[in-house]
Amino acid sequence: MSAMDKIKSMLKGHEDKAGKGVDKAGDMVDDRTHGKYGKQVKTGQDKLKQQFGADRDQDGPPRS
Numbered sequence: 001m002s003a004m005d006k007i008k009s010m011l012k013g014h015e016d017k018a019g020k021g022v023d024k025a026g027d028m029v030d031d032r033t034h035g036k037y038g039k040q041v042k043t044g045q046d047k048l049k050q051q052f053g054a055d056r057d058q059d060g061p062p063r064s
Helices: 002-010 016-030 038-051
Strands: none
Touching: 002 016, 002 038, 016 038
């Protein structure tokens, strides 16, 4: 079992909180770098939320 699989299993049922944490961490990185890597931070946030399932509604498809 990979580390990502372990993290996903721990976050099961708490996808919304994981998404908020990813956003908060990304925003902190963006602030500390003064927006220099804003595009890369946003891409990373989106990919992490997708991996954790935080970009999905409870009953629906991924949000856009």
